[in-house]
Amino acid sequence: MKRKKKHEEHVDEAWLLPYADVLTLLLALFIVLFAASEVDSKKFEEISKSFNSELQGGAGVLESQAAIETTKETSPITKIGEDEPEKGSQEEISRLQDQKELGELQKKIESYIKEKGLDPKLQTEMTAKGLVLKIKEGVLYESGSADITKESKTIAVEISGLLVTDPPRDIFIEGHTDNVPTKLDEFPTNWELSSTRAINFMKIILENKKLDPKRFSATGYGEHQPIKSNKTAAGRAENRRVEVLISNYQQ
Known part of the structure; x- marks a missing residue:
């Protein structure tokens, strides 16, 4: 009986060593899985190296760099953070390029205008909407008329050539009058007079086949x-005009 009891006290415990190794590997695996769920490349790399060291196999099982790159590519948070500044930068570059091209135009x-001696009858102004060409009274029409004179038609044709851009821009032609009633059967109000003037000018502009009517x-x-007070003759003369808006590309 004494000998049997002594034998039980010295049971072979060698199986505990591989069991402990398995537990260590499982613990390391759970840590790696947890780290993989966090977008922290530095932490992932450190834990991956530790796990590879346990396996004594170098980088064969987990390629830390590849895992980090995959996480970066698939993370919507990372993409939002990267795309938004890039998008904003592209929009700013486009806006500056647009302004540069309008400035050259x-x-x-x-x-x-200087070559033809048309200043101050024709003037340009850069606005938030784009480049505006102002054509004052007397350049295109006679007083109370919406018909472009023969002499002015040449100017309109030359202006049409200046409106050709690549890519094409939207062009808005606007007619304006003073506040003096027309008293004409053909144009009962200034609405009819101003709109007819704008349309007649546009018709001549669009005789240029390089321009797209859809624009x-x-x-x-x-x-x-x-743009001036209608209380004076000079102010009313300034208000009688046609404006050509060459719009921004962003509009």
Whole structure:
């Protein structure tokens, strides 16, 4: 009996060593899985190295760099953070390029105005909506008329050539009058007079086949968008005008 009891006290415990190794590997695996769920490349890399060391196999089972790159590619949070600044930068670059091209077009038109001696009858202005060409009274029409004179038709044709851009821009032609009633059967109000003037000018512009009619529109505002006071003759003369808006690409 004594010998049997002594034998039980010295049972072979060698099986505990591989069991402990298995537990260690399982623990390391759970840690790696937890780390993989967190977008923390540095932590993932450190734990991956520790796990590979346990396996004594180097980087054969887990390629930490590949795992990090995959996490980066598939994470919507990472993509949002990267795409938004890039999108904003592209929009800013496009806006600056657009302004540069409009500035070059403005110089071209002003050079034409100077060459033909049309200043101050023709003027340009850069606005938030785009480049505006102002054509004052007397350049295109006689007082109370919406018919473009023969001399003015040449100017309209030359202006049409200045409106050709690549890519094409939207062009808005606007007619404006002073607040003096027309008293004409053909144009009962300034609405009819201003809109007819804008349309007649647009028709001549669109004789240029390099321009796309789908990009054009004509509008009459009558006396309702004055740039000067209608209380003086000089102010009323300023308000009687045709404006050509060469729009921004972003509109």
